[in-house]
Amino acid sequence: MEIMSPQNTRVKEWAGLQEKKHRDKANKYIIEGIHLVQEALLAEADVACLAYDLDKGMPAELKTLLQSVQGMEVIGVSAAVIAKCSSTGTPQPVFAIVRKEQQGLEAILGKPDSWVMVLDGVQDPGNVGTIIRSADAAGADGVILGKGCADLYNPKTIRSTMGSMFHLPVVEGDLSDILPHARERGALLVSTSLTGVDSCYTHDFHGSQWLLIGSEGQGISPQTAAFVDKSIIIPMAGRAESLNAAMAATILLFEGMRQRDIHRK
Known part of the structure; x- marks a missing residue:
């Protein structure tokens, strides 16, 4: 035709x-x-x-x-x-x-020692796509996009994933519904904070852990923060005030990969 x-x-x-x-x-x-x-x-x-x-x-x-x-x-x-x-x-x-296909939240929740990246209000499609790509590279079990995130199917998001959106489950949903289920299944909910006590390099990433990243401007929302079990800090030696969401997520993912000894499947 x-x-x-x-x-x-x-x-x-x-x-x-x-x-x-x-x-x-x-x-x-x-x-x-x-x-x-x-x-x-x-x-x-x-x-x-x-x-x-x-x-x-x-x-x-x-x-x-x-x-x-x-x-x-x-x-x-x-x-x-x-x-x-x-x-x-x-x-x-x-x-x-x-x-569009319904991605399997249950498949992520059902994984023993699930290793998941959760985004809360990350509005930049390039950042969302890059985080999906990093999660894929670091061997994560899935990515959750909460409300306020850039649309997974935005052409810029898709381009930024470089095809990783086809390699692992990416679920769009309401974090206030999803996160309690993750905790019920034994997941530790970890976020980054400038006031975190543990550094991401001393924090133990073993076991079921869901990593929460918020927008550059606001961080994670108060509603999502209420579910967090532990806040950790990414130490910085220079004078930059913060990292963008994709950079922060990638550092956490790869430190977690190193600790969890995830090998190429």
Whole structure:
């Protein structure tokens, strides 16, 4: 199948997925570029259709993968269609429309010694995506995005995950509902604070631990802070007042990985 006109009804629907209201209504989102499409296919995400630039042809990296994918529509499109659906100034030669899937909170809660990153009001999509990528790299069991966080399916969030959103569960939900369940299952809820007594390098990261990171401006909300069992500090030798959320989360994740001796699976 081929679609050449940017005015085509389906093209307008695809382009609309750059906006949250249309993603929520359609229960779908758009991913752009060879690497993200490749990661989605490898992870067996629910890809509805794949569109590629007819002039450039199907990218070689995707050709072999497509042989094993069932029930996905593949559509050749014009450069004008690609440009209309792209969120960047330099459009990629391929994009895909993916159906949202319910990520498994129960799978995270059910893990013994669960190792989870929790975000509370982290509004910058680049930070949210980077933290998901760091959590993936550090062997975490999942990421929870509380209310007030950037939308997981925002194109900038997706790009910043570099495909890690397909490697581990990422759950969007209400922390006041989720955190009590984590505590019931034995998780220690740990946040960072400039008034923390323990440093992240003396804190013991073994056992079930959920790490809470808040926004750069406000930190975690008072409602979320009420659930915290322990606050720790990231020591700094220089004169910077604080780290951004993604940097702070990454330091905690990798110190935890070192202590927990998580090896590449």
